[in-house]
Amino acid sequence: MKNNDIFKKIVIANTFFWIVITAVIPNLLLLIASLTQQQYEQPLNLRFSLENFHQLFSPLYFKVYLNSIKISVFTAIICLIVGYPYAYIIYKEDRVYIKNILLIGILMPFWTSSLIRTYSIIFILQFNGILNKILVGFGILQRPVNILYSESAVIFGMVYTLIPLMIIPVYLSLRRINNDLVESAKDLGAHSFQIFFRVILPLSKSGITSGCFIVMLSSLGMFYLSDLLGGSKNILIGNLIKDQILLGGNYGIGAAISTIFYIFVLLGVLIQKENYKINFD
Amino acid sequence: MLRILKNTYLLCFVVILYFPITVLILNSFNHSKLSIGWEGFTLGWYLKLFESPIIIKSMKNSIIIGFLSAFFSSFIGTIASFGFYRYRYKGRKIIFFFIQTMITFPDIVLGISLALLFTIFKLGFGFFSLLISHIILTLPFAIMLLITGFKDLDKNILEAGKDLGANDFNILIKIILPLIYPNILAAFLICFTLSLDDVLVSFFVSGPHFEVLPITIFSLARMGVKPEVNAICTLMLIISVILIVFSQLLLKKQTND
Numbered sequence: 001m002k003n004n005d006i007f008k009k010i011v012i013a014n015t016f017f018w019i020v021i022t023a024v025i026p027n028l029l030l031l032i033a034s035l036t037q038q039q040y041e042q043p044l045n046l047r048f049s050l051e052n053f054h055q056l057f058s059p060l061y062f063k064v065y066l067n068s069i070k071i072s073v074f075t076a077i078i079c080l081i082v083g084y085p086y087a088y089i090i091y092k093e094d095r096v097y098i099k100n101i102l103l104i105g106i107l108m109p110f111w112t113s114s115l116i117r118t119y120s121i122i123f124i125l126q127f128n129g130i131l132n133k134i135l136v137g138f139g140i141l142q143r144p145v146n147i148l149y150s151e152s153a154v155i156f157g158m159v160y161t162l163i164p165l166m167i168i169p170v171y172l173s174l175r176r177i178n179n180d181l182v183e184s185a186k187d188l189g190a191h192s193f194q195i196f197f198r199v200i201l202p203l204s205k206s207g208i209t210s211g212c213f214i215v216m217l218s219s220l221g222m223f224y225l226s227d228l229l230g231g232s233k234n235i236l237i238g239n240l241i242k243d244q245i246l247l248g249g250n251y252g253i254g255a256a257i258s259t260i261f262y263i264f265v266l267l268g269v270l271i272q273k274e275n276y277k278i279n280f281d
Numbered sequence: 282m283l284r285i286l287k288n289t290y291l292l293c294f295v296v297i298l299y300f301p302i303t304v305l306i307l308n309s310f311n312h313s314k315l316s317i318g319w320e321g322f323t324l325g326w327y328l329k330l331f332e333s334p335i336i337i338k339s340m341k342n343s344i345i346i347g348f349l350s351a352f353f354s355s356f357i358g359t360i361a362s363f364g365f366y367r368y369r370y371k372g373r374k375i376i377f378f379f380i381q382t383m384i385t386f387p388d389i390v391l392g393i394s395l396a397l398l399f400t401i402f403k404l405g406f407g408f409f410s411l412l413i414s415h416i417i418l419t420l421p422f423a424i425m426l427l428i429t430g431f432k433d434l435d436k437n438i439l440e441a442g443k444d445l446g447a448n449d450f451n452i453l454i455k456i457i458l459p460l461i462y463p464n465i466l467a468a469f470l471i472c473f474t475l476s477l478d479d480v481l482v483s484f485f486v487s488g489p490h491f492e493v494l495p496i497t498i499f500s501l502a503r504m505g506v507k508p509e510v511n512a513i514c515t516l517m518l519i520i521s522v523i524l525i526v527f528s529q530l531l532l533k534k535q536t537n538d
Contacts, residue, residue, distance in 0.1 A: 004448045011364040011449075015376060018357055022417040023379040026394035033397055086294055089287060105295060111471075111525045112302075113478035115495050116514045119502045120301035123308065126506070128317050130304065160301070214385060221389030224480050224499050238389055245485065251397055258390045269382060 027262070034255035052252040056260075061240060061253075068236040071151065072219040075158040076212040079166040082159065083211075087170040088200075103171075110164035118225050121157050122148065125229070149231030157229045158219045165218060166211040173207025174200070213268045217261070302518065309511035326512040335497060336513055343477055343494035346408075350415035351472035355465050357416070358423030363453055365424075366431040367439075383421040391418060392485035399486060406488030414486045418479060419472035426471065430464030431457075463531040470528035474521050 037049040055061075086106065093099045109117060124130050125148045132144035147153055177200065185199045223238035230236075241254040309327070312320040330336055365373065383391075395417065399410045434457065442452045458465075480495045487496055494517065501510050 003450070007448065007450045008368060011360055012368065012370050014357060015361040015364050016372070018361065018420060019376050019379055022420060023383055026391070026398045026417075029397050029401060030390070030394040082294070085287075085290055089291065102291075105298070108522065108525070109298060111474060111478075112518055112521045113480075113495065113514075115478070115480045115499060115502075116305070116518060117302065119498070119510070119514060120305035122502075122506055123304045124301050128315075160298075163298075217385075217387045221387045221481060223389075224484075227499075228502055241389065241393060242484070245393065245396065251393065251400075254393045255397070258393055261387060261390050265382060265386060268385070 030251075030255045030258050031262075033251050034259040037252070052256040055253060056256045064235050064240050065237060067151075067234065068220055068238075071155055071158065071234075071236065072216040074155050075162060075219045076166070076215045078155070078159045079163050079215050080170075080208065080212060083163050083166040084170055084208075087167045087174060087207075090171050091174040106164050106167050109161075110168065114161040114222075115224055117161050118157055118228050121153075121160060121229060125153050125156070148229060149233065151230070151234055154226050154230040154234050154236075157225050158222065161222075161225065162215045162218055165214045169211040169214065170204060170207040173204045173210075177203045209271065210268070217264065217268075220261075305511055306515050306518070308506075309508070309515040311508070311511075314508055315506070326508040327516075329509055330512055330516075333509060335492075336494075336509065339492045339494045339497040340513070342408075342411075342491055346411050346415055346493055347473045347476040349412055350419055350476045351469045353412075353416045354419040354423040354472045355427075355469040358420060358427050358468060359458075359461075359465055361424055362427040362431050363457065365428060366434075367449060367452075380421045380424050384425065388418070388479070388481035392482040395482065396485040406486055407491040410486040410488070411483060411491065411493065414482050415476045415479065418482050419475050422475060423468040423472050426468045427461070427464055430461045434460060463534060467528040467531040470524045470531075474524045477517065478521060 032046075034052050035049070036047055037051045086102070090099055090102045090106075093102065122129070126132075127144055127146055127148065129148070131147060132141070135141040136144055181199055181203070182195060185195045190198070220236065221238040221241075223236060223242045226234050226236045226239055237257060241257055244250045244253045307319075310322050310324065312323045312325075364370075365377065391414075395410070395414045396406075398404075399406060404410060438456055438460075439452060442456045447455065478495065480499060483493050483496055484499070487493055494513070498510060498513060498517075501507060
């Protein structure tokens with residue numbers, strides 16, 4: 001039985017080791033870096049300072065945050081409006097094979113590289129791209145316009161790459177709905193619009209919040225998307241962090257922004273506790 | 282009326298979702314250098330890939346990193362989820378909570394925190410930093426996948442093994458592994474694709490001498506559309522789709538049995 005104990009210890013130690021390395025140490029370092037002032041070439045010292053947060057709120061960066069948050073809010077709203085019906089249709093579909101096809105249809109983009117999907121949008125939006133050709137061909141536009149390298153191109157790209165992240169949680173929350181509630185609403189004489197707006201929509205709220213949350217958080221960091229589709233004018237929080245670290249070796253701003261991200265993630269986790277219930281027993 | 286509306290919506294949705302990728306794939310076979318109109322079929326851009334040492338090198342790097350990180354993640358993940366399944370210990374719930382939050386965390390934060398780690402401990406940026414980062418990136422997904430596999434196991438089998446005198450190591454190797462290997466393989470494939478597709482973490486932890494494919498694609502794509510990039514993107518898409526389809530088939534077979 002002694003060997004058994006050793007084995008048990010190895011198993012548990014392995015888990016602790018990797019989670020401590022993966023979750024705790026790097027994030028702790030980031031937290032420390034955000035609360036200390038960086039000196040040249042030395043990202044970490046232990047003198048407490050709020051300089052990074054002070055810098056964070058300088059009006060210089062304010063436009064970037066505003067722009068970035070605006071884009072992510074728009075993205076989440078459009079993803080929700082466009083994606084919710086898709087999730088609802090999957091949920092409503094009775095035929096298993098069609099349900100599976102629809103699910104695969106949204107999971108495929110989820111699993112393929114978002115960089116490649118972002119790149120493929122250039123074909124559609126560029127000056128001599130397909131969208132311009134269609135618009136000119138139908139006589140909607142007199143001559144091609146520049147769609148690429150604009151804010152709308154960035155929002156389109158975000159919606160295009162992030163919409164699976166909205167549809168999946170919404171679908172999962174719809175699937176959790178107890179069908180008896182829908183049936184009893186029907187028995188009590190509610191028509192289908194009432195059932196949708198007063199039973200199903202409120203019950204899928206947890207999926208909507210987690211979908212919006214994931215989409216917004218992801219969109220704040222996607223610097224490659226704004227680089228490829230937004231040109232140099234549309235800078236996001238992600239670009240700011242990237243430039244500070246890569247060009248200036250300055251971890252302070254990135255660390256401070258990440259700390260704010262932590263707070264948001266923790267808030268999000270607290271808001272939707274039921275999704276985080278321990279359910280492996 | 283509602284039916285027509287629904288079908289129109291679905292049609293538009295799927296067409297818009299898949300149209301850009303289809304255009305990309307078609308253009309990788311297009312003779313036109315500017316990818317504007319169709320000028321005839323060619324495989325030339327794929328052949329040209331082999332003349333580009335940068336792309337070939339980072340493709341090789343990507344495959345090595347993807348393979349190794351997927352291997353380690355599924356290995357460590359199997360042991361960790363066995364621990365979750367078999368033992369009750371202090372901190373078990375906190376660890377599981379960490380794993381769940383790590384999946385929701387924005388990748389860019391993971392990228393910066395790891396870059397900071399490697400800078401502070403002066404570990405350098407290259408093969409090692411990428412490998413560790415990709416293990417960290419994929420491990421939570423591997424564990425979540427494997428835990429569902431363990432959850433489906435019949436607990437009686439475990440009890441029977443224990444009654445017959447098997448120790449935990451033997452239970453894992455002789456009883457659980459043969460039952461759960463499709464999940465492990467699926468976890469491996471999914472980790473491989475995640476590693477292959479990752480931009481945000483790799484961007485911060487790769488070095489000038491060791492780049493992975495998404496980083497190379499990103500720097501090439503910034504100059505606009507290029508036929509060689511179309512070809513390599515198409516190859517990557519095909520690889521991802523094959524791996525994912527295969528992993529889903531493995532998981533499905535598991536639930537059907």
